Amino acid sequence: MRKKGMSRRDLLGMVGLSAVSAATGAASPAFAPGTRAAAAEAPKVPWPYQPLNPEDVRKRGHQAFYEGDCMYGAFGAVITALRDKVGTPYDGFPLDMMRYGKGGLSGWGSLCGALNGASAAICLVAGEDFTKLVPELAGWYTQASLPSEASNNYAKNHQFRVKKYKSDKVLAGSVSGSTLCHASVTNWCKASGYASGSPERAERCARLAGDVAARAVELLNAHHAQQFKAAFVTPAAVQVCQACHSMGTDFKKGQFTQGRENCMLCHKPHKI
Amino acid sequence: MRKKGMSRRDLLGMVGLSAVSAATGAASPAFAPGTRAAAAEAPKVPWPYQPLNPEDVRKRGHQAFYEGDCMYGAFGAVITALRDKVGTPYDGFPLDMMRYGKGGLSGWGSLCGALNGASAAICLVAGEDFTKLVPELAGWYTQASLPSEASNNYAKNHQFRVKKYKSDKVLAGSVSGSTLCHASVTNWCKASGYASGSPERAERCARLAGDVAARAVELLNAHHAQQFKAAFVTPAAVQVCQACHSMGTDFKKGQFTQGRENCMLCHKPHKI
Numbered sequence: 329m330r331k332k333g334m335s336r337r338d339l340l341g342m343v344g345l346s347a348v349s350a351a352t353g354a355a356s357p358a359f360a361p362g363t364r365a366a367a368a369e370a371p372k373v374p375w376p377y378q379p380l381n382p383e384d385v386r387k388r389g390h391q392a393f394y395e396g397d398c399m400y401g402a403f404g405a406v407i408t409a410l411r412d413k414v415g416t417p418y419d420g421f422p423l424d425m426m427r428y429g430k431g432g433l434s435g436w437g438s439l440c441g442a443l444n445g446a447s448a449a450i451c452l453v454a455g456e457d458f459t460k461l462v463p464e465l466a467g468w469y470t471q472a473s474l475p476s477e478a479s480n481n482y483a484k485n486h487q488f489r490v491k492k493y494k495s496d497k498v499l500a501g502s503v504s505g506s507t508l509c510h511a512s513v514t515n516w517c518k519a520s521g522y523a524s525g526s527p528e529r530a531e532r533c534a535r536l537a538g539d540v541a542a543r544a545v546e547l548l549n550a551h552h553a554q555q556f557k558a559a560f561v562t563p564a565a566v567q568v569c570q571a572c573h574s575m576g577t578d579f580k581k582g583q584f585t586q587g588r589e590n591c592m593l594c595h596k597p598h599k600i
Numbered sequence: 601m602r603k604k605g606m607s608r609r610d611l612l613g614m615v616g617l618s619a620v621s622a623a624t625g626a627a628s629p630a631f632a633p634g635t636r637a638a639a640a641e642a643p644k645v646p647w648p649y650q651p652l653n654p655e656d657v658r659k660r661g662h663q664a665f666y667e668g669d670c671m672y673g674a675f676g677a678v679i680t681a682l683r684d685k686v687g688t689p690y691d692g693f694p695l696d697m698m699r700y701g702k703g704g705l706s707g708w709g710s711l712c713g714a715l716n717g718a719s720a721a722i723c724l725v726a727g728e729d730f731t732k733l734v735p736e737l738a739g740w741y742t743q744a745s746l747p748s749e750a751s752n753n754y755a756k757n758h759q760f761r762v763k764k765y766k767s768d769k770v771l772a773g774s775v776s777g778s779t780l781c782h783a784s785v786t787n788w789c790k791a792s793g794y795a796s797g798s799p800e801r802a803e804r805c806a807r808l809a810g811d812v813a814a815r816a817v818e819l820l821n822a823h824h825a826q827q828f829k830a831a832f833v834t835p836a837a838v839q840v841c842q843a844c845h846s847m848g849t850d851f852k853k854g855q856f857t858q859g860r861e862n863c864m865l866c867h868k869p870h871k872i
Contacts, residue, residue: 373696420692424645427730428723432711434734437859438779439704439711451700458699462706507710510859517856524858525848577797584789586796587709587782594866 371417374455379549380409382542386479389442389538394493398509399429401537403445406544410453432509440509442537443469446544454551460558461547463588466507467560468543470590473501474516475535478542483535493534494527505590512536565597566590572600643689646727651821652681654814658751661714661810666765670781671701673809675717678816682725704781712781714809715741718816726823732830733819735860738779739832740815742862745773746788747807750814755807765806766799777862784808837869838862844872 389405396404403426411418426448428434429441446465451458480498502519504512513524513533522528550556562570569591576583661677668676675698683690698720700706701713718737723730752770774791776784785796785805794800822828834842841863848855 371692371694373694375694417694420643422643422645422647422689422724424727425720425724427728428719428734429716432859433715433719433738433779434731435858435860436735436738436779437857437861438738439716443705444701444711444716447700447705448697452694452697455696456699459706462700463708466705466708466710507705507708510857510861513859514857517851521851523849523851523855524846525855526851575796577795579789579793579795579798583795583797585709585782585786586707587704587785588707589709589782 371420373452375410375417375452376414377410377453377548377552378413379552380406380413380545382545382549383478385409385545386476386538386542387482389541390479390483390493390534391538393534393537396424396427397430397441398533398537399441399445399448400424400426401445401534402442402541402544403449405538405541406446406449406453406548409545437508437510437513439507440469440504440512440536440540442533442540443507445537446540449541450544450548453548457551457556460556461544461551464547464556464558464560465540465544466588467562469507469540470505471503471560472539472543473503474512474539475499475501475532476539476542477501479535479538483531493531495531497528497531499528499532499535506593507589511593562588563590565592568600569595569597643692645724647682647689647724648686649682649725649820649824650685651824652678652685652817654817654821655750657681657817658748658810658814659754661813662751662755662765662806663810665806665809668696668699669702669713670805670809671713671717671720672696672698673717673806674714674813674816675721677810677813678718678721678725678820681817709780709782709785711779712741712776712784712808712812714805714812715779717809718812721813722816722820725820729823729828732828733816733823736819736828736830736832737812737816738860739834741779741812742777743775743832744811744815745775746784746811747771747773747804748811748814749773751807751810755803765803767803769800769803771800771804771807778865779861783865834860835862837864840872841867841869 385405388408389401392404393401400423404423407418407421407423426445429439429444432438432440443466447458447462450461450465454461483493483496484498500520502516504515506512513529516532517524517529520528547556572582573585574583575586657677660680661673664676665673672695676695679690679693679695698717701711701716704710704712715738719730719734722733722737726733755765755768756770772792774788776787778784785801788804789796789801792800819828844854845857846855847858
């Protein structure tokens with residue numbers, strides 16, 4: 329299976345590079361320094377992108393949730409769509425490694441796994457422009473009513489079904505106000521009346537994984553067409569906080585923090 | 601460079617599989633179903649592991665932060681160490697895709713990027729046992745004083761230096777109490793007196809990336825030796841909350857949420 333006199337490493341590196349060159353039209357440069365020895369063999373970021381159908385990706389995310397939970401679902405939705413459309417190098421990605429993000433980091437209720445996974449896909453595809461696209465996705469996530477009407481509709485109508493979902497009901501939408509799994513799940517449970525361990529909550533997160541993947545693809549399509557424009561605006565109340573409490577070099581002013589979440593979810597406003 | 605009559609996809613698949621088989625001793629099975637068509641070509645999770653030196657990984661994480669920030673730093677520390685020790689398939693991983701987690705998801709202040717990256721490395725290496733190791737890493741992260749004495753010492757002594765760091769000072773340690781970048785950075789700034797935009801804060805996060813990667817490797821070494829035991833215990837005050845507010849099917853009892861963070865960081869206790 330391999331040419332005599334060449335090491336396994338030589339052969340893999342050679343074939344890997346030729347395959348990536350063929351897929352991209354040229355060996356694409358790394359978007360920043362630092363991969364050192366690995367740079368000679370790893371397919372470089374950004375990986376080649378072709379516009380995808382958000383509705384197809386929405387359904388892939390929904391179904392993939394049932395294979396590997398939320399982070400795997402959202403990441404896998406984008407990557408399997410690209411695998412089917414582009415092929416190499418997407419067919420070589422170890423999708424299973426993205427299972428860890430479920431339930432906000434293996435059940436900790438921290439960052440929503442769907443948002444984590446979709447953001448990873450964006451960075452793989454958009455390279456350094458993740459700095460524009462991921463914050464936009466995160467901002468959208470905090471303000472969108474999820475699950476969406478689109479994911480409710482296809483689940484209700486049994487379209488694209490390959491297995492039995494935990495619920496076919498139309499489910500209430502809720503706004504997370506935060507990137508956190510904990511806040512997202514709690515707000516949805518309170519809006520819907522379903523408990524966190526209910527089949528309906530699991531199905532809600534499956535649809536949400538599809539919705540977040542679909543939104544990521546809308547952003548990636550716009551980016552690919554050089555038409556991406558950031559739309560998220562930090563809420564006015566948060567802008568008031570950030571006037572003092574933001575990333576900066578003046579400790580006394582209050583610049584001992586950083587982030588873009590809605591401060592009022594955990595802090596009370598104080599007099600200025 | 602390639603055999604006539606074979607497609608690029610055929611060739612890459614063939615070489616990829618033979619290389620993985622050689623590295624692992626046999627084609628390792630996927631730890632769960634669902635990768636479908638890709639399963640024929642992607643190196644399966646878990647990837648082969650060999651025990652690593654936590655101190656070497658700590659230094660790699662510290663330095664890699666300066667190449668790609670916190671998530672890239674912690675993930676890259678483990679993966680480049682395995683690349684140098686194991687080789688394939690680690691030399692084919694697109695490390696740059698992990699840049700998105702910086703600053704708690706591209707600056708949002710959500711999940712600490714170092715914790716996100718180290719958890720991704722754990723899942724790639726430990727497969728389904730991430731469900732034991734990642735929560736342990738997260739629990740440790742919330743209670744450890746960081747940066748550690750170890751990372752302070754080598755930075756102070758200019759060991760393993762390949763570039764100028766932003767600070768050589770011994771830096772104060774602080775406990776995050778949370779998996780969140782926002783809380784972790786704020787607590788450290790208040791403990792140290794440095795602003796969030798200071799060179800010292802950036803250097804603190806570089807050392808922290810190394811510390812989290814080193815801790816992940818300690819857990820992976822123990823797991824590899826079949827000696828891993830979970831040590832993290834949920835704080836007693838949080839256990840009181842979780843008696844009602846946890847993942848479950850009884851909405852009226854208060855089971856409309858999920859997660860393992862310290863509730864009191866955002867919520868006030870109420871009468872039971």
